[in-house]
Amino acid sequence: MPSPEDIKRRIEAAIPGAHAEVEDYTGGGDHFRATVTAAAFEGRSRVEQHRLVYEVFGAEIGGAIHALSLRTQTPVKIQSH
């Protein structure tokens, strides 16, 4: 059974520069919620961003990982005026 740390490590290893925060929100080891921040998401639609993360796990989504709830974002850019 994957742990939140496993999920985090795999996302961060697969998507260059990604930072992931993962929680097991039922405590059962199969429902996870992840917030992923990555510059690689820039210029991509939400659907494409989520696909990038889902692709890390392939057929495990819906299998060993029953649910992986996602929030994806690009790193905040602070502009000075």
Added chain:
Amino acid sequence: MSTSQSNPIRDAIAEAIEEHRVILFMKGTPEAPACGFSARTVAALQALDTPFAAVDVLPDPRIRQELSAISNWPTVPQLFANGELIGGCDIVTEMYESGELAQALQ
């Protein structure tokens, strides 16, 4: 995997996506969702008063397989508008909260 063979389930799904402006593939029905993610997605659509078609994927596991093959999206629910995948529960909820969903469904 052969793609030349006829695949009536895949064809029926593709046709349904094309024919309905807003269509939700879900577990259960809008009246009786069988999963919390499907329930939340239905609630967002109902909150916007959006008419939508709904397909229950549970009666036959092939529906879900073929749907994911078409959409390149591994989970259910899946919301389509104007033939395009809008997203699953997370994206739909996020877009509802930000006000983008109403626009995407027009």
